[in-house]
Amino acid sequence: xxxxxxxxLLLTLLAxxxxxxxxxxxxxxxxxEVIGALTGGSDEVARTVVRDFRLxxxxxxxxxxxxxxxxxxxxxxxxxxxxxxxxxxxxSSGGALxxxxxxxxxxxxxxAAATMWALPLASVVGAFAATGMVLMLAQRGAGTERxxxxxxxxxxxxxxxxSFLLTTTAGHFEVNAQILFWLMGGLESRSWEHVWxxxxxxxxxxxLLLPLGRAMDLLSLGExxxxxxxxxVRRLRRQLIVLSTILTALATAVAGIVGFxxxxxxxVLRLAFGPDHRRLLPYSMLGGAIFLLACDLITRxxxxxxxxxxxxxxxxxxxxxxxxxxxx
Amino acid sequence: MSTVTxxxxxxxxxxxxxxxxxxxxxxxxxxxxxxxxxNGAGKSTLVQALAGLLPAEGxxxxxxxxxxxxxxxxxGRQLAWVGQEAHFEFAFPVCEVVAQGRxxxxxxxxxxxxxxxxxxxTFLADRPVTRLSGGERHRVGLARALATGAxxxxxxxxxxxxxxRHALEVMRLARRLADGGxxxxxxxxxxxxxxxxxxxxxxxHGRLVGNGKPHDVLTATLIREVFRVEATxxxxxxxxxxxx
Numbered sequence: 354x355x356x357x358x359x360x361x362l363l364l365t366l367l368a369x370x371x372x373x374x375x376x377x378x379x380x381x382x383x384x385x386e387v388i389g390a391l392t393g394g395s396d397e398v399a400r401t402v403v404r405d406f407r408l409x410x411x412x413x414x415x416x417x418x419x420x421x422x423x424x425x426x427x428x429x430x431x432x433x434x435x436x437x438x439x440x441x442x443x444x445s446s447g448g449a450l451x452x453x454x455x456x457x458x459x460x461x462x463x464x465a466a467a468t469m470w471a472l473p474l475a476s477v478v479g480a481f482a483a484t485g486m487v488l489m490l491a492q493r494g495a496g497t498e499r500x501x502x503x504x505x506x507x508x509x510x511x512x513x514x515x516s517f518l519l520t521t522t523a524g525h526f527e528v529n530a531q532i533l534f535w536l537m538g539g540l541e542s543r544s545w546e547h548v549w550x551x552x553x554x555x556x557x558x559x560x561l562l563l564p565l566g567r568a569m570d571l572l573s574l575g576e577x578x579x580x581x582x583x584x585x586v587r588r589l590r591r592q593l594i595v596l597s598t599i600l601t602a603l604a605t606a607v608a609g610i611v612g613f614x615x616x617x618x619x620x621v622l623r624l625a626f627g628p629d630h631r632r633l634l635p636y637s638m639l640g641g642a643i644f645l646l647a648c649d650l651i652t653r654x655x656x657x658x659x660x661x662x663x664x665x666x667x668x669x670x671x672x673x674x675x676x677x678x679x680x681x
Numbered sequence: 682m683s684t685v686t687x688x689x690x691x692x693x694x695x696x697x698x699x700x701x702x703x704x705x706x707x708x709x710x711x712x713x714x715x716x717x718x719x720n721g722a723g724k725s726t727l728v729q730a731l732a733g734l735l736p737a738e739g740x741x742x743x744x745x746x747x748x749x750x751x752x753x754x755x756x757g758r759q760l761a762w763v764g765q766e767a768h769f770e771f772a773f774p775v776c777e778v779v780a781q782g783r784x785x786x787x788x789x790x791x792x793x794x795x796x797x798x799x800x801x802x803t804f805l806a807d808r809p810v811t812r813l814s815g816g817e818r819h820r821v822g823l824a825r826a827l828a829t830g831a832x833x834x835x836x837x838x839x840x841x842x843x844x845x846r847h848a849l850e851v852m853r854l855a856r857r858l859a860d861g862g863x864x865x866x867x868x869x870x871x872x873x874x875x876x877x878x879x880x881x882x883x884x885x886h887g888r889l890v891g892n893g894k895p896h897d898v899l900t901a902t903l904i905r906e907v908f909r910v911e912a913t914x915x916x917x918x919x920x921x922x923x924x925x
Contacts, residue, residue, distance in 0.1 A: 433770045567788070571781050573771050577734045577764060578822070582829065583757020583785030628771040 356626045363639040367415075370646035374411035375403050378653055405545075413543040414649050415642040416552040417608045418618075420600035422641020423559055425615025426634055427597040430573040431590065432497055435623070439601040439615035442504040442594075443483035446511035448605035449536060450518075451479020456532050457518040460525070472535075473550050473606035480602030483507060484594065497576070538609035538662030540649050551607035558599045559638055565592060566631035573630070611662045613669035614641050621676065644669075686710065687745025689833055689864035690731060694739035697887075700726045703739065704889045706882065708866065710832070713859035715875035715895070716868040718884035719908055724868040725765055727884060728835045731866070732762040743833060757785025760833040761826035765841070767818035772809035775802055778821050782828030796828040799854060801847065816842045823851060827858075834858060834865045841870070852877075872899060872908075883907060 375387045380402050382390070389395035390403035424439035432441070440446065455475040490503040515536070522528045568589050571579035580586040604611065618640045623633055648664040688707040695704045701723045708714055718724050730737040733748045733756060741748040743759050751759065761782070769778065779802070780793045797803045800820040805813065810821055819842050826834060836855070840848040852874065855865045859879070867878075875881050876895040883891030883898060885907045891898040904912040 435770065567784065570773070570777075571784055574769050574773070574778065574781070575764070577729070578762070578825075580734055580753070581732055581757065581760070581762035582781060582825075583754040585753040623771070628773050629777070 356629075356632055359622075359626050359632065359636055363636060363643065366643045367639055367646075370643050370650065371411055371415065373650055374414065374646050375407045377650055378402070378407060406542075409545045409548045410540050410543045410649075411646065412548050412552055413607055414540050414646045416548075416555040417540075417604040417611065418614060418642035418645030419559060419638040420551075420555045420604040420641070421611060421614040421645070422618040422637035422639075423562055423634060424597045424600040424604070425641075426619040426630065426637045427562065427569070427593050427600075428615070429619055430569040430630060431593050431597070432501060433573055433575070435620055436616070438612075439597065439604075440508070440612070441501065442487045442598070443507035443511055444480045444598050444601040445605050445610055446508050446515070447483025447486075448476040448480035448602055449610055450511045450514045451475040451477070451482075452535055452606075452609070453515050453518050453532050454479070456528060456535065457522045460528060469546065470550075473547075476606040477602045479511075480605060481598065483511060484598040484602075488594070534660065535609045536662075537660035538611035538665075539652070539660055540608055541653075543607065547607045551603045555600060555603050558596050558603075561592075562596050563634055565589065566629075566634050569593070569630040569634075570628075573628070609662065611645070611665055613665045613673075614644055617669040617673050618644055620673070624676065687742070689744055690866070691742040691745075692731060692739065695727070695730055695741060696738045697723075697726050697730055697735055698738075700887055701730060701737070702887045706889065706892060708864050708880070710864055711859055711862045712864050712879045713856055714864070714866045714880045714882060715878035716866055716882045716884065717870070717872060717875050717899075722884040722907075723887040724884055725837050726887075727882075727889075728762065728837050728866065728868060732760055732835050734762065754785045757829065757831075759831055760835065761829040761831040763819075763822045763826045763834075763836045763839055765837045767815070767822045769810040769818065769821075772811045774807050775810055775813070775821055776806040778810050779824045779828050782825040785829065792830055793828050796824040799827055800824040801850065816844060816847065819843060820847060820851075823854075827854070832863045834863055836865070836867045838868050838870070872904065872912075875899060 372384055372387060376382045376384055380398070382399055382403070386395050386399050387403055390399045421439055425437075428437040428439055428441050429435050431437070452472050452475055455471050459471065487500065487503045487507055490507070519529070519532055522532065568579070568584045571582055571584050572586065572589060576586050619633060619637045622636045622640050626632060626636060644665070648668060649661055651664050652659045652661050689710045689712075690708040691706070693705045696702055704727060716724050716727065726735065729735045731741060733741065743751060776793065776797060779796055780788070780790060782796065783789055783793060797806055800823055802820055802824055805817065810818060813821065819839060823836065823839055826836070840851050843851060855867055859865045869875065876899065878895060880893065881891060881895045881898045882889060883903065890907060891903055901912050901914070904910060
């Protein structure tokens with residue numbers, strides 16, 4: 354496909370999924386009612402539903418999708434591997450362990466009431482601690498391979514910690530269910546607090562990433578050649594790791610673990626519009642947002658208690674397989 | 682008239698622990714330099730250390746300036762390096778990979794089309810690099826280095842995977858660049874081709890054991906000691922060899 358059609362196409366899809374996110378749900382609203390609710394018209398119920406419930410949810414979904422899409426592109430360029438994903442260095446598992454620790458230990462320590470802020474905070478702390486640990490472990494030359502293997506080891510370690518907490522709370526049904534819900538990601542009952550927690554910082558990190566696209570092109574074809582062509586590779590790698598960690602950590606903090614977005618979205622867009630990162634970065638932000646909002650719409654349309662992380666994988670997995678089997 | 686010009690490439694005590702021992706050398710502008718040595722002698726290490734791509738001890742200067750004082754983008758304008766491996770993971774079109782050579786120039790596209798033509802890649806310009814043969818990928822790497830317009834060119838085994846015609850063309854290109862005032866260092870295994878260079882550097886076990894004019898350096902004795910083969914010199918063969 355020609356890159357020229359990408360921006361109008363993606364923006365249209367984003368506008369549609371965003372509007373649909375505001376219209377669909379238990380109370381079905383027409384697009385006209387949604388616009389009315391946003392601009393001050395419509396009745397009080399519609400205004401409350403749209404402004405206080407659906408708008409923050411949609412904004413969080415949009416930001417989380419954009420963050421994961423962008424983070425996926427960064428990791429794939431960084432590791433020069435189209436199979437890399439945002440969680441590769443243990444950011445998501447660290448965030449998960451942090452959040453699960455608060456959920457599991459909170460009631461014992463008596464701060465369950467504060468989990469509205471405690472949960473995202475613990476998740477961000479866990480995510481950054483994990484990245485910090487990977488960088489420390491892989492220090493000294495910090496070759497890509499070593500970084501990758503350190504990430505694999507740390508992911509296993511943090512996953513074990515999460516599983517341990519999950520089994521120790523098995524007797525406490527409430528806590529256990531909360532943990533499981535969180536581990537499978539979701540956007541329900543996201544409030545304006547969540548928007549302020551995640552969206553501005555995600556926006557800033559995305560904007561800081563955009564000018565790095567050209568240098569990422571060179572990095573994605575080899576570290577040494579990139580450096581020989583004038584890229585400050587050490588600085589670029591540091592910037593990419595920090596920004597991608599911030600994006601994944603914040604996404605995890607406000608929406609739990611949502612897999613597959615960061616892997617599938619950049620991959621699809623690369624196949625459609627080529628690997629140029631100056632385009633792929635913004636496209637993946639838009640594409641991630643579209644994919645996440647669409648998946649969230651599915652979770653609320655099907656009354657099966659489907660979780661967001663389950664839907665992204667249920668759709669992303671088979672689609673990815675189809676993509677790989679398609680003759681190029 | 683006789684101003685003392687700094688060597689294009691200067692190294693003193695250049696060392697990489699376990700791989701390269703205190704190499705010192707001066708290469709002038711317009712010199713075509715062959716770098717030879719057995720496998721594992723440290724050719725790639727020396728080339729990378731000269732290009733500033735490896736943490737190394739000692740001093741490296743480009744055009745009289747200490748490498749540590751040259752900003753990254755300026756490095757990209759002064760020296761081009763072509764590695765032995767040419768793997769490309771992402772399906773960039775050939776012309777875009779070559780255009781990356783202009784990164785340090787703010788992506789000003791001048792010289793890209795010429796570089797493509799020079800390496801016989803014009804007809805492949807829109808093909809994804811992931812769908813090229815090994816030799817074609819090497820030519821893409823060379824074209825990208827050429828597109829930088831850098832006056833120092835370091836090519837690590839550029840012809841090892843090329844067919845005879847393209848190998849010849851690459852060698853001729855190296856000679857043309859040197860005649861135009863560039864310093865071109867080419868590592869290679871074909872000792873016969875090395876006789877056609879202005880200067881030969883011989884590495885053995887990480888030490889620089891030969892540095893000078895080809896006929897002075899590549900003697901039967903040195904070839905026996907370094908490469909462990911008995912060389913027979915057949916003068917009449919030399920002009921027919923595929924070399925610059």
